[in-house]
Amino acid sequence: MVRRLPIIILAAFFLDGCKIARDQVNIHVRDIDTSWIEPGVTTRRQVIDRIGMPPTAKGLGGVTADAFRWTLYDKRTGTLEAGYIVTPTFELSRAHFAEDILVRFDESGKVSLVSRTVSDGKNVRITEWKECRK
Amino acid sequence: MAQMKNMFCRFGMICIVGVFALLSGCMWGRVKVNDPSVVDSARSIKPGSTHISELENILKVQPTFRMPGKDMTLLGYTYSDTKNNGLMLIAVNFMRSTTVTDTLYIEADPVTQIVRKVHIPPKRTLEWRFWPFGD
Amino acid sequence: MMRIIVLLFLFLFAASGCIHHRIGMPESAASQNRNWQTGVTTRRDVVAAWGNPHKISGDVWMWQEWISNGGKVKASYYMIGLTISNAAASVREHRLTFGEDGRLKGWEISESIPGGSKWSLWPW
DSSP states (O other): OTTTHHHHHHHHHHHTTEEEEEEEEOGGGGGOOOTTOOTTTOBHHHHHHHTOOOOOOTTSEEEETTEEEEEEEEEEEEEEEOOBSEEEEEEEEEEEEEEEEEEEEOTTSBEEEEEEEEEOSSOEEEEEEEEOOO | OHHHHHHHHHHHHHHHHHHHHHHTTEEEEEEEESOTTHHHHHTTOOTTTOBGGGHHHHHSSOOSEEEEOSSOEEEEEEEEEEEEEEEEOSSEEEEEEEEEEEEEEEEEOTTTOBEEEEEOOOOOOOOOOOOOSOO | OHHHHHHHHHHHHHHOOEEEEEEESOHHHHGGGGGOOTTTOBHHHHHHHHOSOSEEETTEEEEEEEEEEEEEEEEEETTEEEEEEEEEEEEEEEEEEEOTTSBEEEEEEEESSTTOOOOOOOOO
16 A cells, blocks of 8 residues: 555546536537528528528627628637646647638628538538639 | 334435435536527517617617628627536546527618618527537 | 655646647648648638638638637645736737639738747746
8 A cells, every 4th residue: 555655646646636628609500501502692681581690709700791600619628737735737728610601792792602611620621612703 | 113213314314415425526507698688678679660779778788789881780789698517526527518699680771770670599498518528 | 656756746836837728720720821822722722721711801811820828826735825827828810812713812921929929827
């Protein structure tokens, strides 16, 4: 037992204060269907009537003069507070847009671009790209 | 009789201690930003007759943002709801936070400033989730 | 073994905590702009690597990386304790200009803090 004591102390230092956290904002963005949108044909009014307008929150998408953006924000955090009496915090977090839908409109109010991407934090993949060139 | 009473007391104490022991690592938290009941107040707005200046009386709040444009003036009222759930074990803590943000949009004519349309977002339900892994 | 414990204790104090937060495109993706070529790279190519742009202004598409570095240390003994923490955040913005044909015309990178924010524990 005495020989194992330092290992137990070490383990207590490192395991106590281990935290794994996940933050997700707007998971429902995954369920939005944009397959019916046709650039050059579909109008902003039709997008609003069928999908609605995206929520506007700083850094998380929203409405601008010529675009709508819906985002699913995903953040993973790992924290370790290791120590006794003096406890430094080691923390690493990564946040990304797990799902990102961008719909752009031209001056006439018709859709000019639909761009939809998914990301796992390391790689990005386009799941939909429809463009109407001028 | 006294023995049965003793047994029930002991059983009751074990249950109470057991419940506290099971719940002792649990964490629930809620954060709300702005008031989602602005959506309920917005149902009394009459498109075609309500003026923008009357909105503060009806909704009791100022808009989060205002976007003037050539074909419409757009006002937005943003609110959010967050549920934080965690399991705090001795060695490690697991936590998950789920948030929904929504915006009530009000479209008005850029010249007359009369409300044209009110876009009410659907009601969304949030789950309590503590496990940080998976979708 | 006890010597290791003591050294570890000193190391923990000296390490002073280490906090790193990142929002935006992955670090590996951010370095891929070395492959961009004017007149060749399209908007779709960039979106396939970096995701949708965070801001669009006309033909200028912008992608941002938000990075925060800092430290935190708590010292407590019975009823006496103190916490020291510090965080410094910076934004790196990649601005890409595309022509009417959807191809890259030029790009620039700007940083709100040249070289990015530095790790530092001390708030004073």
